[in-house]
Amino acid sequence: MSRIAARFAALRQAGRGALIPYLEAGDPDLDTAAAILRGMPGAGADLIEIGVPFTDPMADGPTIQAASKRGLLAGATLGRTLSMVASFREHDVDTPIILMGYLNPIDSYGPARFCADAGRAGVDGLIVVDLPSEEADLLENHAAEHGLDIIRLVAPTTDEVRLPTVLQGSSGFIYYVSITGVTGTRTASEADLVLALPNLRKATDLPVAIGFGIRTPAQAAAAVRVADGAVVASALIETLAKSLDRHGQAGPDTVSLVLDQVRMLAEGVRTARVGAQVKEIVA
Template sequence: MDRTAGEGRIARRFAALKAQGRGALVTFLSAYDPDRKTSMDLLRGLPGAGADLIEIGMPFSDPMADGPSVQRAGQRGLKAGVTMAGTLAMVRDLRAEDDATPVILMGYLNPILAYGEERFCTDAAASGVDGLIVVDMPPEEAGILAPHAARHGLDIIRLVAPTSDAARLPVVLNASSGFVYYVAITGITGTRSADPAALARAIPPIREHTGLPICIGFGIRTPEQAAHAARVSDGAVVGSALCDALAASLDEQGRAKPDTVRVVLDAVRALAEAVRA
């Protein structure tokens, strides 16, 4: 059944969190990192560990906005045989036991085009995906995907950079739904930490142009940084730090060890406790 973008799980989750008086913890991990079973175990465990929304990376061979940590996570997923169909199957498996936690797919346009943009939106919605972050698809070029996404109730979540000025902001935000992803640093993911004072200054001008929730990502690594980001905005997105925690738990051959899932979920719990404090 077709849904209406902006009226699904993402909107309900942010409304519930607003009623609780706190921001969201949004977690990112790449699909099939380091293998399908471990990735699926992590996905199932994230809500219980405190993730309010889940981003799943769609690994791609040329991830131009990803820093080293997320690139390596994607490479492990590709080595493990990840496919678009396999990623969607993971979401379906999650939905068999969790119909509430919003799931966003994050990645690049090329794999979507290879799958077929209309088919992708149809299958993503049927699998239980709620939103899409397509890093290399600016609003001016979104016509290839946006109509299919809207028809199937998939939110297209836009990235707003520190360099987005007053003229650019309305262009980006008018094409957004779900929430707005504020990129806290210029450059690729996970390479620098966000400046707390700069974040506090950056969010109010964005609110002048949108009523959507705003989440801060790129450069949010520690529980303290996540807590600050969730206070000055509506949520903190943490990805590289979780990819690093996962990588550090693997054996010398890059395989999961018995404590890999626990290590990563413990890191999520620490972030969640700080955001909720």
């Protein structure tokens, strides 16, 4: 069983959902990003998503675009991102790590070499935003060989005809993009999510995590009342950005401010189903 599957199974047994916070590799510098990563499990992260900086992050809104630019300026590369994960694994062998990024850096690195190095570093899953299902054979065999889950994005516009193709070869969990548009722009309501998830649940037994637009503990709680996990990205990046000095350098409280926010989000997720009627979405 993969780390991702094991973590979701344990959370299901405990009767709660997962908090999946996001950080951008190298933002605002390599050491600060590594410190945030090391602190996230203790602050309540159940799984962690790491963004790989890229010059054309087409699915991301202005907040994560700016984080990607800061990461690139700080020297973040795909190789250095893997090194950051490897260093994290020296102290944490349990928390699942998912890399989120775009195909161009992987293609340049070499898909076979990338999957081998990612598996060796301790990466558990990959979200490749611009890799269509029809071309997933570029990664699928290499990923499977090295124990990497390929996590698919499903959007509100993914209809029942398209859904089986999108889900083919997926593993780990499904990332449900709760809005149409880019990250960090708006938020879906709990009512929207309750209506949207039944068709997805019918099509897959994999856990479902909701992302794009989750910003507050209350919104994260709403997500895990109808799904298995909540991904929080832009809100954490905004907190980091506000802590930087006028030169874009980390402040003395940058790490602690981000981790404090993770703790608040974790509290929302961990108490979401306590004393509440959980809206079960069943096939």
